[in-house]
Amino acid sequence: MPIDIIILGSGDSIGTPKLACRCETCEIARKNGIPFSRTRFGILLTHYSKSDPTNTTNILIDTGPDCRMQLLQAGIEDIDAIFWTHMHYDHMVGFGDFYHNRGSLDVLSTEETLNFIKNFRFKVKTTPHPLEPYVPIDYHGLKITPFYVLHKSALTKPIGFLIEDETSKKIVITGDTGFSIPEESLKLIQNASPDVLITDMFTDADTERFKEVHMSISEAIRFAQISNAKETYLMHMSHRCKPHDELETYLGSYEYIHVAYDTQKISL
Ligand SMILES: [Zn+2]
Ligand SMILES: [Zn+2]
Ligand SMILES: [Zn+2]
Incomplete structure (x- = not known):
């Protein structure tokens, strides 16, 4: 069990029910x-050090408006880093709830995103780690490689993460993205053949309105197929999607594609 994943929030920006x-x-x-x-987007990764499994690192991917309650419900309140x-x-708006966090929180993203969030003057002590897409860094024994995705409505360029541990377990988290991510990013994911891919799926209908911002279910299935991932979890779903059980039935023939849900645990 080198890495545990908890899907804190599997919903879109307004949540379901809206x-x-x-x-x-x-x-x-x-x-x-x-x-x-x-609830709104959030993923928690707990990494157990290979040499000392009692030594854990808790990484939170994004800090949405429901983040405080999600962490309380998951029983994990000690966060080492936010990506x-x-x-x-x-x-990101839930970040303010880390006000008076003990010590300083490591925050990792592109320089543009870190600067953007800094402008909100959240009263949280942070140690920023600016990331350069496609340049891997080592974070507490994890190799983290950020990559650009395609999310046309974002004011700064959005990224996803390839996360690899000492035992070569690999996780890819795309965050919000449309289908046509840069070639360099797709190659990075395909070459990694991730054990787990967690990717965007916003609507179960193909509409022009969300093209290049989010994926439809058919695009997400195609993305899972070309990614070389062993297992794929779809998240960031809106109320425009069918109810959870109907989505699962719809995906029934794709055994390696799963509909993520809040509180879901995935162990690697
Ligand atoms: Zn979003
Ligand atoms: Zn977004
Ligand atoms: Zn609705």
Whole structure:
């Protein structure tokens, strides 16, 4: 068990149910909760050191508006580092809740995203680590390689992460992205053949409106197929998608593609 992953939030920027929405997906989510309801984006990685498994590092990928409650519910409140994919509201606004965190938090992202978030003057003590896409860094025994994705509505260039541990387990997290990511990024993912790919899936219909911002289910399936990933988890789903169980049925013939849900645990 070198790495444990918890899907803290599998939903889009407004979450499911959406306030005041009476669509079928929202009504089923209101009635049944998880896995039908979805809070905003968040992933927790716990890395166990190979030489000393009691030595753990907790990494939070993005800090959305539900982040505080997600961490309390997961029972993991001691965070070592935050990796930001991009600066959209649903990926960073919960950072203010780390106010008066003991010590300093490592924050890792591109220089542009770090500077953007700094402008919000959250009262959190941080140690920034600016990342250069495609240049790997070592973080507490993990090799982290950031790569550009395609998220047209972002004000600064968004990134995903390839994370590799000492036992060569590999995880790819794309964050918010459309299908046509840069060639260099796709090659990086394909060459890695990740054990786990966690990728964007926003809507189960192919509409022009979200092209190059998010993926539809057909694009996400195609992306999983070309990625060389062993297992793929789809997240960042909106209320525009069918309810959770219907999505799972729809994906039934793709045994290696899963619909992520809040509180889901994945161990590597
Ligand atoms: Zn988002
Ligand atoms: Zn709805
Ligand atoms: Zn976004």
